Amino acid sequence: MNRIHRIEDGRRIEGVARPIFIHNVSYHLTNLLVYADGAIHCWEWVDLDGLREKLDAGWVVTEVPEGAEISAFELGRWKAAQPRFGLTAGMLLGEVADDIETLNGRPDSTDRCMAVLDRYLETREEADRRALREAYLAIPEHKRHYALGDMDQKDRPLVYLCTDIGERPIGGWFQDQDEAVTEDMRAWALEYFAERDRVHEEYAKRRPADDPLEPAAGTVHLGGRVFPQGPPEVAGIVALQNEYPAPIRVGTTVYPSVTHAYWALSTADAGVRESIRLASRPSDARKLAEGAERVEGWAGARTAVMAGLLRAKFAQHPELADILLGTRDAPFAYTGMESEHWVTAGEKGRNWVGRLLELIRSEIRAEYADIPVP
Structure with missing residues (x-):
């Protein structure tokens, strides 16, 4: 298909x-x-x-x-x-x-059969077993051999439950292979499913040794906010945006925000670079950079530059690092820049700002926990 x-x-x-x-x-x-x-x-x-x-x-x-x-x-x-x-x-x-x-995201015939199987295994009522038989026979005939997903037994345990005692196995691959179903065959099938459930339960309890104890937090969506009047009294999650007015020092130069620094460093023109640094708003910094010549090799280096700027931002502003840590292990979906390289944008967006925020958050946790990072 x-x-x-x-x-x-x-x-x-x-x-x-x-x-x-x-x-x-x-x-x-x-x-x-x-x-x-x-x-x-x-x-x-x-x-x-x-x-x-x-x-x-x-x-x-x-x-x-x-x-x-x-x-x-x-x-x-x-x-x-x-x-x-x-x-x-x-x-x-x-x-x-x-x-x-x-x-349509609805159960197909095999899914519906498995749901009836679970009900019968719980109740062991004959009416539910008859319903299981009907549900199994509703699966297209050529698919009545692998509903259980078992490479070794195929659907034999399921067929034994669906078939009446004394009747040859119904449908599937087994009607011409096995003799009439007996009480012992039915008992074997029930034990098969009991063992399957035990294995599934044990597997569900297992987790990789380095997985977190708690499930991941929901996605944090960032971007789109501007700050013409300066930072809000309570920074909150918006402080993680590149446009947020958190001055950062790069060498001997201080930039008003990550956005200012990123666009200033992108151009080879020293005059334009200074104009970008002095721009009153992040959007003005971007506009000034649009017409300027890029540093040679910028496209291949820009992700490393952004990583360095974000590390500087949170290292120089510990209060913002605490906000970043407060997002736990939530993924970030960033929408604050135009390039698909940086943002979420359907199938094309690469969301590199969001990914870098997750990486730097992990680095900060390692530092706070005194875990050496090679």
């Missing part, structure tokens, strides 16, 4: 593409397009019931007969010689129904 989408009324509707044949005189290898809203394209727009009708009518097919002509647009034509296909119309319908559920 390939992920696809379509735009309708300004909305992005997610979908998947599945290979199928359209039988229109000859057999055309193409894609069945399945979307989250239930729309399905097979050279015509249909829904799930419409797809069933197309399969019944032979317009959509999952196999071609010996000697039939097949075409794939912009690829070529050929004839089927000794064709072998494993997907039936019913299997395809089941797959597509599951696709629609998954695209």
Whole structure:
């Protein structure tokens, strides 16, 4: 399957593409397009019931007969010689129904079966076992072997629970392999799941030796605030922004903010650099730098420069370092600069300011804890 989408009324509707044949005189290898809203394209727009009708009518097919002509647009034509296909119309319908559920973030047939399994294992009621049987048989037939995700046993323990005592195993790979299900087989299956639950419980309690005891804090969003009247009386989280008026010393020069220092250091023109340093606002500093010539190699060095400036800011302002530490281990999403290199911006943003803040926070914690950093 390939992920696809379509735009309708300004909305992005997610979908998947599945290979199928359209039988229109000859057999055309193409894609069945399945979307989250239930729309399905097979050279015509249909829904799930419409797809069933197309399969019944032979317009959509999952196999071609010996000697039939097949075409794939912009690829070529050929004839089927000794064709072998494993997907039936019913299997395809089941797959597509599951696709629609998954695209909507809902449980598919296998997920629903696992939920019924958990209920039966808790209650051991016959009514719930019968419901489990129905749920397992609702999984597309060709998928009734790996619902448990067990490479060794496949679905055998689940099949034993679904099958009545004295009946041959239902569906899946086991109906022709095993004898009729016995009480001992059922008991083995129940012990299998008891052991599985014990293993899962032990695994859930495990954690890497260096993981924190508490879960990570929620994301901190920074950026967009300006300070024309100077810093607020209570700095708060906004003090972590590069525009915040916290003067920093670089060598013998003092800059009003990280933003001033960053743009001043970016230009090779000493006069412009001084103008940037004296700019009344961070936005003015950026504008002054826009027309100036960059230092050679700046693009490759700018992340290191920003890291140095942020380290200087928090080293020279311990009260701001305490604010940074107060964010615990929260990730930062930074939006305070134009370049996608520095900010979160969908798939393109690299969020380097946010990442550097997390790194420097860790360095400060190491320093306060007297943990040596090589």
